[in-house]
Amino acid sequence: MSLPASIEKPLARFFDYMIRERGLSRHTENNYRQQLTASAEFLVGAGVTKWQDVDAAWVRQIAAQAKRERLKAGSIALRLSALRSFFDFMVSDGALAANPAKGVAAPKQGRTLPKNLDVDEVNQLLSVDADDPLSVRDRAMMELMYGAGLRLSELIGLNVRDVAMRKGDLRVIGKGDKERVVPFTGMAKEWLFNWLKVRNQLLKGPEDALFLSKLGNRISPRSVQKRMAEWGQKQAVSSHINPHKLRHSFATHMLESSGDLRAVQELLGHADLSTTQVYTHLDFQHLAKVYDAAHPRARKRKNDD
Structure with a gap:
């Protein structure tokens, strides 16, 4: 027109x-x-x-x-x-006295829930034969994302000095430049140690980044996404693998095991508890079980029956 x-x-x-x-x-x-x-x-x-x-x-x-x-x-x-x-x-520009669109609200948008991997799929993905520095690095990154629930930006922003191997914690800079300390242990700790032993093989010069590209620089978000997707295909995992899916799987599995929403909120670095509730998409049956087990009136009703 x-x-x-x-x-x-x-x-x-x-x-x-x-x-x-x-x-x-x-x-x-x-x-x-x-x-x-x-x-x-x-x-x-x-x-x-x-x-x-x-x-x-x-x-x-x-x-x-x-x-x-x-x-x-x-x-x-x-x-x-x-x-x-x-x-x-x-x-x-002086062409209008007021903005006529200011008070018009947009329709509410449903929040899309990310999908998580089940525990068997995680184990399948992380059974990586790490026989070269890049494979060791990739497994360490995936173990750390799943083991500590990191965002992609937090992972690539890590420096060597942010890692306290003995204590088993990481200093992470999250959204809004907010700093938090997150624990890591088990396989995440083991594979991060393995990566630190071979990191110098990729190091080309002074570089603080914990995870390096094959050129010796701080690895880019796109490279991490690409490598994780490739490992998902190599390991024959049925769903597409991306960094956010590992973080979400961490949140889901932690919440299913502990039922402690506040603790998971702290681990994820969420400012608002409602974000964690949506993120972890607990089904109603699980919530009902938690309620029946924890609420005094629910317990009383069951005893009366």
Whole structure:
């Protein structure tokens, strides 16, 4: 659809601003362009000829139209986010007095639960024949992610000085630059020790990183993801392997064994307990068993029966 200049020119200025002033990526700019163009075409088709005529009711109609087009909640939220950013730009540019999209709420998005490996799949994955430094490194990384529940960013951010082998703990910098100390033991400790014995074989010069690439630098997130996916295929694990799945498996197995939600929250570095509850996706039967075993009134009822 051909857009009138009064609609198109402000969009062009906004896209130019996005790239030059805010330094956003082409990918983000393309997403915003797609969402704002769709909104503009809807408005023009409905008879709107300039952005100054758009109020909150029009923004709600844009969201309703997106829903009629069967867009997912995340896509509708992105469309509204793009509109808010664009109208903020218009306000700062003096073209609008207020942002009409500010008070329009995006639809609630369901939280997708990550899937975990069962214990047998973890054992299958980690039965790695480590006969070279790279294999030793990979097994140490996987053992540590599963053994300590680390995020990918936390794993690659580890330095040698962050490891206390005797005490069996790691100094980790998590989200928001928050520091926490996490324990590690058993196979994670054993394979981290094995890796430290061969780490110098990959070391090319001064480098603090605990885990190194074959070039001797700090290993990248993409390399870790790629190597773990390859090991999943080599070990014939049925599901796709990625770092987050190992962290989630750690959380799930710890919670199933201990039932201690607060402790798992601390180990994962979650600021909010609700994040841990969703993350570990306990099924209702397990919750019911915990309730029946722990709640005084539940125990009393069973005794009375």
